[in-house]
Amino acid sequence: MPPKLLKIALFVKRWPHQNLVGGLERHALTLHLSLARRGHELHIFTTSSSNISYTTYPQTKISFHLSQPSPGGYLDQAKAWEQFQIHNSSGKPFDVIHTESVSLRYTRARKIPNVVVSWHGIAYETIHSDIVQDLLRSPEDPRLPTLMDRVPKVIEEVKFFPNYAHHVATSDHVGDVLKRIYMIPDERVHIILNGIDEDIYTSNPRRGHDFKVKFGVPEYETLVIGMAGRLVKDKGHPIMYQALKEIFTEKATYMKSVFVLIAGEGPWAHRYRDLGSNVIILGALDQTQLAGFYNSLDVFVNPTLRAQGLDHTLLEAMMSGVTVMGTRFASITGSLIVGPEIGYTFLPTVASLEKGTL
Numbered sequence: 208m209p210p211k212l213l214k215i216a217l218f219v220k221r222w223p224h225q226n227l228v229g230g231l232e233r234h235a236l237t238l239h240l241s242l243a244r245r246g247h248e249l250h251i252f253t254t255s256s257s258n259i260s261y262t263t264y265p266q267t268k269i270s271f272h273l274s275q276p277s278p279g280g281y282l283d284q285a286k287a288w289e290q291f292q293i294h295n296s297s298g299k300p301f302d303v304i305h306t307e308s309v310s311l312r313y314t315r316a317r318k319i320p321n322v323v324v325s326w327h328g329i330a331y332e333t334i335h336s337d338i339v340q341d342l343l344r345s346p347e348d349p350r351l352p353t354l355m356d357r358v359p360k361v362i363e364e365v366k367f368f369p370n371y372a373h374h375v376a377t378s379d380h381v382g383d384v385l386k387r388i389y390m391i392p393d394e395r396v397h398i399i400l401n402g403i404d405e406d407i408y409t410s411n412p413r414r415g416h417d418f419k420v421k422f423g424v425p426e427y428e429t430l431v432i433g434m435a436g437r438l439v440k441d442k443g444h445p446i447m448y449q450a451l452k453e454i455f456t457e458k459a460t461y462m463k464s465v466f467v468l469i470a471g472e473g474p475w476a477h478r479y480r481d482l483g484s485n486v487i488i489l490g491a492l493d494q495t496q497l498a499g500f501y502n503s504l505d506v507f508v509n510p511t512l513r514a515q516g517l518d519h520t521l522l523e524a525m526m527s528g529v530t531v532m533g534t535r536f537a538s539i540t541g542s543l544i545v546g547p548e549i550g551y552t553f554l555p556t557v558a559s560l561e562k563g564t565l
Contacts, residue, residue: 213302214248215239216291218310220282222253222271231307231327233519234377237402239305243267250294250301252287252310254280282310306371317370323397325375328515330360331384335514335536339555340441343512365389377401378517378538400542401517403526407498410528415502422468422487424503430465433504433529435497435520436511438473443510443534443555448478450560455482470500501527508532509539512555517542525550 219235235251243249248268255273272294274286288311295301304311304322316322337354344350368374368389374396376382382398385391416426424431436442455462467486469479476488492500501507507524514536521543524531531550533539544550553559 210245212246212248213242214299215242215250216295216301216304217249217251217253218282218287218291218304218306219251219253220280220307220310221256222251234325234327234401235307237404239269240264240267241402241404243269250291252282252290254282284312284315287311288315313367313370316372320372322371323373323375324371325377326381326385326516327377328513329381329384329389330357330364331388332381332515332538333357333513334361336441336512339512339514343446343555361388373397375399379541380537381516401519401522403519403522404494405526407494408501408523408526409498411498411502414499415504418499418503422489424466424468424487428464431468431503431505432465433468433470433500433507433524434509435470435492435500435507435523436509436518438469438471438475438479440475441511441513442473443512444473444475444479446512446555446557446560447508447510448475448482449557451479451482451486453557454561468500468503470497497523498527501529504529506530506532508560510534510555510560511536514538 217235217239219232221232223232223236239249239251243264244267246268250270250272252272252274254276272287272290274283274290277283302321304319306316306322306324308325308327311322311324316324334357337351337357341350341354365388368385368391372395374385374391376385376396376398377400379398382396385396386393419426419431434447438444451467462483462485465485467479467482468489469476469487470489470492472491479486480488489500501524504524507520507529509518509521509532511518511534515538517538521531521533521539525543531544533544533550533552534555535552540552544552553562
C-alpha cells in the first residue's frame with residue numbers, strides 16, 4: 208500500500224540561507240526538506256529576503272509564500288494568515304499545520320485542530336540561563352533587567368500554550384516541563400529530538416584528514432578541539448576563552464600540541480585570534496563543510512550558557528563519531544550526554560571547563 212502523501216503548511220520566521228543559521232531555522236530546513244523529498248506537498252509561510260534563494264529544491268513540491276517582515280523582523284501574521292487561508296480553502300485543505308515556535312501566533316492557532324508547534328526554548332528554561340549568566344557577571348557590570356521580568360513571561364506562556372493543539376518538545380526535559388509546569392495534557396505533548404541529516408553527518412576520517420590539511424593542522428601528536436555556532440556571550444564563549452587562555456599560559460607546550468578550530472562568526476572571534484596561531488577561526492560553514500570540520504576533531508565542546516532547547520551541534524558531532532563535551536544542563540544530560548560513556552559534562556564555570564578540556 209503506497210504511503211499517504213500529506214499537504215503540510217509550515218510557519219517559520221526565516222528560511223535558512225545556505226544552512227548558516229541557528230537551531231529553529233535549521234530544524235525547519237532539515238525536517239521539511241526531508242518530508243518534501245519523500246513526496247509530501249510543502250507550503251512554507253515565511254519572511255522575504257533579498258539574500259535567500261527560495262527555488263533551489265528541484266524535484267520537490269515546495270511552495271514559498273512570502274511577506275515582508277514586520278519592523279521587529281518577525282513574520283507578518285495578518286499577511287501570512289491571509290495566504291494560508293487561500294491555500295487551505297482551495298482544493299485539498301492542509302493535513303498538518305506546523306509552526307516553529309510562535310511563528311503562528313496562538314490567537315490564530317487556537318482555531319486549528321490539526322496544528323502542531325515545536326518548542327526550541329521556553330521561558331521557564333531561560334530562568335536557569337539568566338541565573339548562570341548573573342553568577343558569571345563581573346561585580347562592576349549591571350544586573351540584566353530581564354532577570355526580574357522572566358517569571359511574568361513564564362506565566363504568560365502557561366496561559367497561552369494550551370491554545371496549540373499539539374506540542375513537540377525537542378528535548379526530554381522540555382517535554383517534562385510542558386507537562387508538569389505548563390500543565391499541557393500528556394497526550395498533547397510529543398517528545399521528538401532535533402534531527403540532523405544522516406547522509407551528511409557520518410564518521411569519515413578521510414574527510415577529516417583533508418580538512419586538517421586545508422587549514423594547516425599537523426596530523427600527529429596534536430589534540431584538535433572544536434566549537435561551532437554563534438560566537439556570542441550566551442553561547443559560553445567568555446568561559447571558554449578564559450579557560451583556553453589560562454591553559455595556554457600555564458602549559459606553554461600546549462601552544463604547539465593543541466589546536467582549536469572554531470566554526471562560526473560573532474564578536475568573540477577576534478578575542479580567540481589573540482590567543483595564538485593555533486586557534487583558527489573558520490567563519491560560518493555550510494553543512495558539507497561542517498561535516499569535514501567535525502571529522503577533523505578529537506573533541507567537540509559546546510560551552511553554552513543557554514539552558515534552552517537542544518543544540519544541533521552536539522548531535523552533529525556525535526553522529527560524526529567525535530567525543531563531545533557539553534554544559535551540564537537538563538536538556539543536554541537528559542537527552543544526549545546521558546552518562547560518562549557518552550561524553551563529558553561540566554558546570555558553567557571556567558574551573559570545571561578547564562578540568563574537562565585537558
